[in-house]
Amino acid sequence: xxxxxxxxxxxxxxxxxxxxxxxxxxxxxxxxxxxxxxxxxxxxxxxxxxxxxxxxxxxxxxxxxxxxxxxxxxxxxxxxxxxxxxxxxxxxxxxxxxxxxxxxxxxxxxxxxxxxxxxxxxxxxxxxxxxxxxxxxxxxxxxxxxxxxxxxxxxxxxxxxxxxxxxxxxxxxxxxxxxxxxxxxxxxxxxxxxxxxxxxxxxxxxxxxxxxxxxxxxxxxxxxxxxxxxxxxxxxxxxxxxxxxxxxxxxxxxxxxxxxxxxxxxxxxxxxxxxxxxxxxxxxxxxxxxxxxxxxxxxxxxxxxxxxxxxxxxxxxxxxxxxxxxxxxxxxxxxxxxxxxxxxxxxxxxxxxxxxxxxxxxxxxxxxxxxxxxxxxxxxxxxxxxxxxxxxxxxxxxxxxxxxxxxxxxxxxxxxxxxxxxxxxxxxxxxxxxxxxxxxxxxxxxxxxxxxxxxxxxxxxxxxxxxxxxxxxxxxxxx
Numbered sequence: 001x002x003x004x005x006x007x008x009x010x011x012x013x014x015x016x017x018x019x020x021x022x023x024x025x026x027x028x029x030x031x032x033x034x035x036x037x038x039x040x041x042x043x044x045x046x047x048x049x050x051x052x053x054x055x056x057x058x059x060x061x062x063x064x065x066x067x068x069x070x071x072x073x074x075x076x077x078x079x080x081x082x083x084x085x086x087x088x089x090x091x092x093x094x095x096x097x098x099x100x101x102x103x104x105x106x107x108x109x110x111x112x113x114x115x116x117x118x119x120x121x122x123x124x125x126x127x128x129x130x131x132x133x134x135x136x137x138x139x140x141x142x143x144x145x146x147x148x149x150x151x152x153x154x155x156x157x158x159x160x161x162x163x164x165x166x167x168x169x170x171x172x173x174x175x176x177x178x179x180x181x182x183x184x185x186x187x188x189x190x191x192x193x194x195x196x197x198x199x200x201x202x203x204x205x206x207x208x209x210x211x212x213x214x215x216x217x218x219x220x221x222x223x224x225x226x227x228x229x230x231x232x233x234x235x236x237x238x239x240x241x242x243x244x245x246x247x248x249x250x251x252x253x254x255x256x257x258x259x260x261x262x263x264x265x266x267x268x269x270x271x272x273x274x275x276x277x278x279x280x281x282x283x284x285x286x287x288x289x290x291x292x293x294x295x296x297x298x299x300x301x302x303x304x305x306x307x308x309x310x311x312x313x314x315x316x317x318x319x320x321x322x323x324x325x326x327x328x329x330x331x332x333x334x335x336x337x338x339x340x341x342x343x344x345x346x347x348x349x350x351x352x353x354x355x356x357x358x359x360x361x362x363x364x365x366x367x368x369x370x371x372x373x374x375x376x377x378x379x380x381x382x383x384x385x386x387x388x389x390x391x392x393x394x395x396x397x398x399x400x401x402x403x404x405x406x407x408x409x410x411x412x413x414x415x416x417x418x419x420x421x422x423x424x425x426x427x428x429x430x431x432x433x434x435x436x437x438x439x440x441x442x443x444x445x446x447x448x449x450x451x452x453x454x455x456x457x458x459x460x461x462x463x464x465x466x467x468x469x470x471x472x473x474x475x476x477x478x479x
Contacts, residue, residue, distance in 0.1 A: 298331050309383075366411075
């Protein structure tokens with residue numbers, strides 16, 4: 001909804017003097033050399049719950065080993081948005097706010113809000129009937145986990161995730177304060193489960209944390225808090241041997257969480273435990289990895305390569321790094337060729353300036369493959385730039401690096417509209433984060449050579465942020 005702004009600042013209103021409504025400071029405040037408080041919107045906020053001492057530190061901070069970022073307690077968070085004229089909340093919200101929705105309804109809200117429409121029917125048949133996506137397999141197990149037994153932490157996290165989805169809806173919209181309260185309760189519940197041995201199973205805790213991760217996307221939080229949860233999730237996963245994730249619900253949670261953990265390590269430039277041979281093979285002893293999971297296996301080594309290139313002491317073994325990168329690029333090229341050669345029809349095509357795909361799985365796979373290629377090629381370019389003696393031995397010239405990173409970055413940008421469609425729900429936009437970040441940073445660093453492409457990418461990013469505000473969590477300061 002649009003909010004009508006006042007034209008009289010608070011100081012002028014209190015002093016009952018005329019205000020010219022200038023921004024950022026009115027003329028009266030400028031004349032008196034005082035800070036103008038601005039012009040509040042024509043709406044008021046009323047707290048929906050009494051003050052509480054609940055603190056919402058990132059979940060699993062104890063497991064991950066870092067303190068995290070403390071959020072404001074609920075007493076300091078905004079309440080329901082009320083119209084000044086009626087002083088009444090929207091009537092359609094009351095029944096939903098006071099109703100204690102059953103778990104099956106909450107899960108249905110998650111499925112409808114998170115899972116693309118083409119996959120909803122398959123998930124309703126049960127997790128075993130649905131093919132795992134690159135990032136979405138974990139949501140498919142929620143019905144089975146709930147049926148397996150009652151768990152306070154998981155139930156609270158499911159409610160928090162469902163309520164965060166309802167905050168963004170129009171017909172079933174609920175107040176932000178309601179979602180924040182549910183989120184605070186879930187954080188406390190999961191923390192309690194961590195303190196009491198055997199209170200919750202590992203798979204229940206993993207699913208609960210995944211719910212909280214996605215709930216945070218639409219709640220007022222910080223990237224530091226979101227990454228703290230992911231770090232904790234990785235630590236939690238390592239409390240069991242890799243063989244634990246070879247089948248059943250544990251396997252589906254593993255393949256659902258793994259891409260997010262890889263993205264986290266790429267962003268933090270830290271090697272991942274997922275790169276070890278045992279973690280690449282043991283979880284797939286009983287289930288053959290899909291093409292998407294085969295691509296993720298290749299990507300697990302990228303964070304470690306980036307870490308070695310970012311060391312303060314400099315690149316100590318550039319020749320070895322160059323060999324590893326070129327081998328990885330060969331494997332990525334082989335994966336892409338094999339993946340696109342499978343169907344008779346093209347995997348993607350141009351529709352004007354945009355790229356369209358034959359499926360969401362294809363869009364996820366190719367955009368991530370292009371992003372991984374861009375990251376590796378950028379590393380190759382850096383090595384041959386810093387060590388000219390290696391240029392004769394490099395299979396890829398600096399000119400080729402520039403050309404290919406630019407080409408693949410634009411492929412990613414042109415793919416964004418497809419993944420931002422409403423029917424892709426919450427899953428589609430979240431899956432474009434790493435590819436779009438990579439394309440944006442690459443084109444921005446290209447300077448005058450990529451100035452035109454960067455302007456196009458920036459426009460696409462601004463449009464994406466306008467459609468899905470939660471993406472700004474990952475692009476702060478970029479636009």
